[in-house]
Each structure stands twice: as structure tokens, then as C-alpha cells.
Amino acid sequence: xxxxxxxxxxxxxxxxxxxxxxxxxxxxxxxxxxxxxxxxxxxxxxxxxxxxxxxxxxxxxxxxxxxxxxxxxxxxxxxxxxxxxxxxxxxxxxx
Amino acid sequence: xxxxxxxxxxxxxxxxxxxxxxxxxxxxxxxxxxxxxxxxxxxxxxxxxxxxxxxxxxxxxxxxxxxxxxxxxxxxxxxxxxxxxxxxxxxxxxxxxxxxxxxxxxxxxxxxxxxxxxxxxxxxxxxxxxxxxxxxxxxxxxxxxxxxxxxxxxxxxxxxxxxxxxxxxxxxxxxxxxxxxxxxxxxxxxxxxxxxxxxxxxxxxxxxxxxxxxxxxxxxxxxxxxxxxxxxxxxxxxxxxxxxxxxxxxxxxxxxxxxxxxxxxxxxxxxxxxxxxxxxxxxxxxxx
Numbered sequence: 001x002x003x004x005x006x007x008x009x010x011x012x013x014x015x016x017x018x019x020x021x022x023x024x025x026x027x028x029x030x031x032x033x034x035x036x037x038x039x040x041x042x043x044x045x046x047x048x049x050x051x052x053x054x055x056x057x058x059x060x061x062x063x064x065x066x067x068x069x070x071x072x073x074x075x076x077x078x079x080x081x082x083x084x085x086x087x088x089x090x091x092x093x094x095x
Numbered sequence: 096x097x098x099x100x101x102x103x104x105x106x107x108x109x110x111x112x113x114x115x116x117x118x119x120x121x122x123x124x125x126x127x128x129x130x131x132x133x134x135x136x137x138x139x140x141x142x143x144x145x146x147x148x149x150x151x152x153x154x155x156x157x158x159x160x161x162x163x164x165x166x167x168x169x170x171x172x173x174x175x176x177x178x179x180x181x182x183x184x185x186x187x188x189x190x191x192x193x194x195x196x197x198x199x200x201x202x203x204x205x206x207x208x209x210x211x212x213x214x215x216x217x218x219x220x221x222x223x224x225x226x227x228x229x230x231x232x233x234x235x236x237x238x239x240x241x242x243x244x245x246x247x248x249x250x251x252x253x254x255x256x257x258x259x260x261x262x263x264x265x266x267x268x269x270x271x272x273x274x275x276x277x278x279x280x281x282x283x284x285x286x287x288x289x290x291x292x293x294x295x296x297x298x299x300x301x302x303x304x305x306x307x308x309x310x311x312x313x314x315x316x317x318x319x320x321x322x323x324x325x326x327x328x329x330x331x332x333x334x335x336x337x338x339x340x341x342x343x344x345x346x347x348x349x350x351x352x353x354x355x356x357x358x359x360x361x362x363x364x365x366x367x368x369x370x371x372x373x374x375x376x377x378x379x380x381x382x383x
Binding site for chain 1: 109110111112115117120121122124126127128129130131132135136139280281283284287320321322325326
């Protein structure tokens with residue numbers, strides 16, 4: 001009974017046993033290195049990235065974070081790993 | 096300069112910048128090419144496996160993939176066409192403490208360097224061979240090669256390739272490699288873990304990486320850009336690890352058919368050096 005009580009929250013509903021952990025990250029794009037290959041944009045699981053509308057001096061449109069999606073990165077780092085030009089990286093926010 | 100002089104802001108740093116000759120970035124490879132991804136995975140593998148920086152050696156041949164020697168900040172050698180494995184063999188035998196990786200393309204390793212490959216595998220030479228397989232000679236204009244799938248178009252096979260290609264994992268297994276894996280650049284996480292796992296192992300290890308080639312193979316075969324070739328892999332990939340020896344013959348790559356990826360072979364065999372040292376000891380013992 002004591003265990004059952006400890007699972008009750010103040011609202012009376014059962015509290016989750018595992019605290020859900022959701023990682024958050026901040027995406028950084030090194031624009032001068034980006035060659036617009038679209039790998040990060042296409043394979044981001046949260047669809048955080050898009051191609052921007054300005055050009056770099058090398059003539060490519062670099063990737064950027066969609067407006068309003070800044071908080072949606074889950075720090076899976078797939079973009080960082082798949083980028084062939086080391087132009088994008090993720091810094092994980094401390095929880 | 097005084098101590099109070101204004102310090103310039105550091106440039107934006109990628110976590111790999113200390114492992115790369117970052118002043119030369121972006122890489123020379125076409126947009127949509129996956130070789131950079133494979134290079135990143137390899138240097139991650141070195142870092143993760145804790146190989147000391149002065150012990151890492153990368154040997155490249157001739158071709159797009161061999162440009163790795165200009166971007167990886169390690170000791171790296173740019174050798175002649177097809178002679179990647181002989182050069183790596185010499186390095187490893189002279190200085191066995193080095194961690195030698197032969198990183199070359201399919202044309203380099205299996206066309207002009209085909210014999211070197213099978214004999215290094217037969218001897219169980221202590222090197223890691225990474226093959227960037229883009230199914231054609233990308234740098235010279237998309238000619239067909241020994242890995243071009245049957246029926247595929249290339250600049251030298253404009254009506255479809257009449258030849259059958261090599262099945263590289265099968266070839267490596269049959270000639271005696273101790274570790275054989277095949278991944279695409281889309282499986283970058285598995286690829287990174289594979290490299291972290293195998294760089295410190297012994298014996299002849301072979302990793303085949305299927306890479307998009309948007310300007311040659313993708314364009315002539317109407318697959319499209321690099322992203323579309325990655326989507327092609329995503330749709331057709333079948334993961335099958337530790338396949339039986341009878342199954343490895345079923346890993347052929349055909350256009351539009353499922354592509355089997357995974358770690359196919361993982362076995363132990365005595366390396367060339369171990370056996371050679373024994374022979375030398377025996378010879379010296381009989382003389383004295």
C-alpha cells in the first residue's frame with residue numbers, strides 16, 4: 001500500500017516510474033563549408049533543418065535551422081555524422 | 096604584440112577540426128558524394144579506439160577516395176594507382192606497431208590492384224582495407240569498372256554493362272579476410288561503430304562502403320542526386336549480420352534489387368607476421 005501511495009501524485013494520477021529523458025541540442029552550421037548536399041536536411045528525424053535562401057561565396061545555399069524549430073533538436077547528431085564536409089555540429093544542452 | 100592586444104575570436108570549430116586539415120575544407124568532393132562521411136567515420140573510429148595519433152597511418156591510392164590523405168591529420172601517403180595494399184604491407188612489416196589503413200576506391204583496389212588484394216588477404220596481412228565503392232570510375236568521368244552492376248549504364252557501357260561485377264565481401268571471404276563488413280554511407284552510425292571496433296584488431300580486415308556518386312553513376316543511371324541515391328539505399332537495404340558462408344554468395348549487388356549490408360565475417364586466423372617471425376626464429380635456430 002505504501003508503494004501504491006508513493007506512486008500517486010498530488011493530482012491522484014499515477015506518476016511515471018521512469019523519468020522520460022529527452023535530449024536537446026543546438027545545431028551549428030559552418031556556412032562556408034556547406035555544399036548544399038541536403039543530407040542533413042533530408043535525414044533529420046525531427047525535420048529541424050532546411051536550405052536557406054542566401055548564397056555563400058562558393059555559390060551554395062547552406063543548411064539552417066527552421067524558424068520556430070530551434071528547440072526541437074533531440075541531439076541525435078545524425079547530421080553531424082553524415083555531413084561529408086564537417087560543416088554542421090550539435091552541442092547538447094545540459095538538462 | 097602586447098598582452099592586452101585584442102585577441103581575434105576563434106573560428107567556429109567542428110568537434111573533428113583537430114583531426115582534420117581544416118584549412119583545406121570544404122572538401123574537393125562533389126556535393127552529394129559520401130566519401131567525406133566515410134572519412135569522418137574512420138577518424139572517429141581511430142579516436143574512439145584510442146589509437147595514438149603517431150601510430151595512425153592512412154594509405155590512399157589514386158581516385159576520388161584517395162583525397163583522404165589531404166584531409167585526415169595523420170601520417171598519410173598518396174601512392175600510385177592500385178598500389179595501396181603493397182605500400183601498406185611494406186609499412187606494416189617494417190614497423191608492426193603502426194595501425195595501417197589502406198583507404199581506396201573500387202577501381203584502385205579491385206581493377207588494377209585486384210591481385211594485391213587477393214594475395215594480401217591470402218597471407219592475412221595485418222591491415223584494414225576500406226573500399227569506397229561507387230560502382231564506377233568517378234574521377235575520370237564515370238567509366239564502367241569491375242564493380243559496375245550488370246546492366247548498369249556508364250560512359251563506356253552506354254547500352255548497359257554486359258559484365259557481371261565482383262561481389263566484394265564474397266571475394267574477401269573466399270580469399271581469407273578475417274573481418275568483412277559492408278555498409279552504405281547512410282548507415283553512418285553502424286559504420287562508425289565498425290571502425291571503432293576493427294581498427295585495433297589483427298588480421299586482414301575489409302570494410303566495403305557503398306557511396307553515392309551523383310555526378311557519374313547516379314546521373315547516368317537516373318538515380319539522381321546524392322540525396323536521391325541515399326534514399327535509394329534506404330529503400331533497398333537489408334541488414335543481415337553474421338551470414339553463413341553459403342549465404343555470403345547471395346550478397347550480390349544488382350540494380351533495383353535489395354542490397355544486403357552488415358558484418359558478414361568475423362573470424363580468427365594467424366597473421367602473416369606471426370607465422371613469419373616463427374619461420375625466422377626456426378631458420379636462425381638451425382644455423383647456430
